[in-house]
Amino acid sequence: xxxxxxxxxxxxxxxxxxxxxxxxxxxxxxxxxxxxxxxxxxxxxxxxxxxxxxxxxxxxxxxxxxxxxxxxxxxxxxxxxxxxxxxxxxxxxxxxxxxxxxxxxxxxxxxxxxxxxxxxxxxxxxxx
Numbered sequence: 703x704x705x706x707x708x709x710x711x712x713x714x715x716x717x718x719x720x721x722x723x724x725x726x727x728x729x730x731x732x733x734x735x736x737x738x739x740x741x742x743x744x745x746x747x748x749x750x751x752x753x754x755x756x757x758x759x760x761x762x763x764x765x766x767x768x769x770x771x772x773x774x775x776x777x778x779x780x781x782x783x784x785x786x787x788x789x790x791x792x793x794x795x796x797x798x799x800x801x802x803x804x805x806x807x808x809x810x811x812x813x814x815x816x817x818x819x820x821x822x823x824x825x826x827x828x829x830x
Contacts, residue, residue, distance in 0.1 A: 737803050740778035741770040744785035745810060747792055752811075754790060762815060764794040767804075776801025783807035794820035 743766060747758045770780040780802065782791050791812045798804060806812045 736805055737777055737779045739781045739805070740774040742781040742783060743767065743770055743791075744783060745788040745790055747790040748787040749790040749811065754792070758790075758792065759816070761792060762794055762820075763791045764796060764820075767791065767793055768796050771796065771799050771802055771804070774799065774802045779803040779805050781805045781807060782810055782812055784810045 743763070746763065747754055747761055767780065767782070774780055776799075782805065784807065789810055791806075791810070792815055793812065794815050794817070804812075
């Protein structure tokens with residue numbers, strides 16, 4: 703009997719407490735926006751169904767992508783885009799800069815080279 707009395711006494715208190723503790727997400731969520739481009743690079747390699755020619759395997763875009771990344775201020779973007787049949791960027795390691803966005807446009811591919819020597823971590827090993 704006593705537990706029934708306590709539960710009847712506590713029930714309104716718990717209900718009123720639960721009503722004031724309801725979860726509210728007060729954050730304002732904003733969709734991300736692509737920043738303005740400081741540099742737009744056009745692809746220089748054509749890939750037919752994702753396959754590039756053997757001579758294009760050595761035509762790396764690493765230097766020009768890195769140069770574009772290094773020249774941009776924070777809050778800007780480097781845009782990689784297809785141009786006609788050319789839709790492919792082939793690269794070794796690149797250093798992404800803080801605050802600079804790398805945008806790979808529609809119908810464009812950014813692909814890492816399959817040459818393992820490009821990814822050696824030791825400067826002495828890379829010089830071989």
